[in-house]
Amino acid sequence: MVARPPVAIVVDRMTVDDLTQVQEIERESFTTPWPPHAYRSELESNRLAHYLVARYGDRVVGFAGVWLMVDEAHVTTFAVRRSWRRQGVGERLLIALLELAEARGASEATLEVRPSNRPARLLYEKYGFGLVGVRPRYYTDDNEDALIMTTAALDGRLMRERLARLRAEVAKRPEIELGADGLPIGRPAEIETAGSQADDGGRAIEPNVLRPSNVRKSS
């Protein structure tokens, strides 16, 4: 088999033209995927919402969303195509999301994650999210609690230095090499996440249920 040339991942705004591919990633990532209309409504009608995609050429390989509410950035969704995991796509998306949040005046970023979702927790910890609370039985499919994780001040020295260091590390990573099948060569995520149809990272509820009054941090 002949390997293809390395490719660059580009992080970009999500558009409605991306939604078919976003839905594919949803279905393989979450046990309770948002329905197709949810993203369309987020893109077209929610002024608080900002959604990004990671692209390889015209292929969407990951996406992330955030609601910017007053001075808080609330991460609403985050997923990487299964065959593209462990290649730094999630990191690129998270860096872009945090940069966007800070540029738009958010003082901190917050999110919910399942205690059982080790890959996501490790990613968020790497980027400075720390545990601040628990939402009991948050996930409606299995009643798992949600951990609430929040960053330090986005414009503070700690977060700025952390992001600068991680941004530099990501920039130094070799470009992703694809095999003849068009998929990244060597995918450790396949090993760690094998066995489950959907890893179910994080959201039990649709975005139209996730209203600002529902997403305040618990004490």
Ligand SMILES: CC(C)(COP(=O)(O)OP(=O)(O)OC[C@H]1O[C@@H](n2cnc3c(N)ncnc32)[C@H](O)[C@@H]1OP(=O)(O)O)[C@@H](O)C(=O)NCCC(=O)NCCS
């Ligand atoms: C969580 C997720 C987005 C990570 O995306 P990814 O592109 O594979 O992540 P990256 O390659 O950028 O990894 C960055 C860091 O995340 C952590 N990480 C990601 N996957 C991991 C895994 N399988 N095991 C252990 N750590 C992992 C590590 O800290 C890693 O840093 P390292 O390479 O220095 O060890 C991806 O696993 C996913 O889509 N999961 C299903 C959906 C989901 O859980 N979404 C989160 C909702 S809260």
